[in-house]
Amino acid sequence: MTTPLIQTEQLSLYYKRKPAFTDITLPIFTHTITALIGPSGCGKTSFLSCLNRLTDLIPRTRISGYIRIGDIDVLDPKTNPTALRRRVGTIFQKPNPFPFSIWKNLAFPLREHGIKNRQEIDIMIETTLQNVGLWDEVKDRLNTSALSLSGGQQQRLCIARALVLQPEVLLLDEPCSALDPISSGVVEDLISNLRGNYTLVIVTHNLAQARRIADNVALFWLQNGVGSLIEYGDVEQIFTAPRETLTAAYINGDRG
Numbered sequence: 001m002t003t004p005l006i007q008t009e010q011l012s013l014y015y016k017r018k019p020a021f022t023d024i025t026l027p028i029f030t031h032t033i034t035a036l037i038g039p040s041g042c043g044k045t046s047f048l049s050c051l052n053r054l055t056d057l058i059p060r061t062r063i064s065g066y067i068r069i070g071d072i073d074v075l076d077p078k079t080n081p082t083a084l085r086r087r088v089g090t091i092f093q094k095p096n097p098f099p100f101s102i103w104k105n106l107a108f109p110l111r112e113h114g115i116k117n118r119q120e121i122d123i124m125i126e127t128t129l130q131n132v133g134l135w136d137e138v139k140d141r142l143n144t145s146a147l148s149l150s151g152g153q154q155q156r157l158c159i160a161r162a163l164v165l166q167p168e169v170l171l172l173d174e175p176c177s178a179l180d181p182i183s184s185g186v187v188e189d190l191i192s193n194l195r196g197n198y199t200l201v202i203v204t205h206n207l208a209q210a211r212r213i214a215d216n217v218a219l220f221w222l223q224n225g226v227g228s229l230i231e232y233g234d235v236e237q238i239f240t241a242p243r244e245t246l247t248a249a250y251i252n253g254d255r256g
């Protein structure tokens, strides 16, 4: 059995005193896609936010338990959240490019992380735009506003903006749900192709999408008002031979 790149142990998150989820122990393996599924409000987004300590930005949150990513003890106060977020990129539901040019959207994070050489920046930008399949669409208008791109192109640019810093992990929170069906398909294919080079964790309400792209699936559920992990397993096992009644009911559309 390989060692997971990410391991949470008995992880719990509280907003003020209210638990969002409790006692989540989950392994996430290198260069795989793990889908977090489950009904609204069961803590999937909150779980993602713990992995790169975005929860630090929300007042009066408390986390207990343990998270390791590679050799980083994520919750150790000595861990630098900026360095952590360079290794763990995040993509949100709604594309959120900076209101700058396409070029500057990618140059900005590079410069912020100390890369100043223009030629080096140009090479990294071209390579990354190639990797997200956007280069041919934008190479003649790198200096136009990123906001002039379509929704699907904006989301691919946001993925490029995360990838340009060469992270190990990408957290994706419903990355296709704000897109039209065609753009959603393009972004889904891109995410699927990133497997093998990155470790991806995706929150999705789209069960067909989870089944198409995930290697492993974790079902979260609200139990007595608190998010819990019900079942975790290989995608085929979850969809064809779930161990838990709740999983079967959710997969079949009877619950949730």
Ligand SMILES: Nc1ncnc2c1ncn2[C@@H]1O[C@H](COP(=O)(O)OP(=O)(O)OP(=O)(O)O)[C@@H](O)[C@H]1O
Pocket (backbone or CB within 6 Å): 015, 020, 038, 039, 040, 041, 042, 043, 044, 045, 046, 047, 058, 227
């Ligand atoms: N910033 C916050 N402050 C207080 N409570 C929050 C905050 N963010 C989320 N919550 C609460 O934590 C619980 C879990 O929410 P979360 O968004 O993580 O669930 P989710 O499973 O991702 O839901 P959805 O699928 O609708 O996005 C909910 O009760 C929510 O109201």
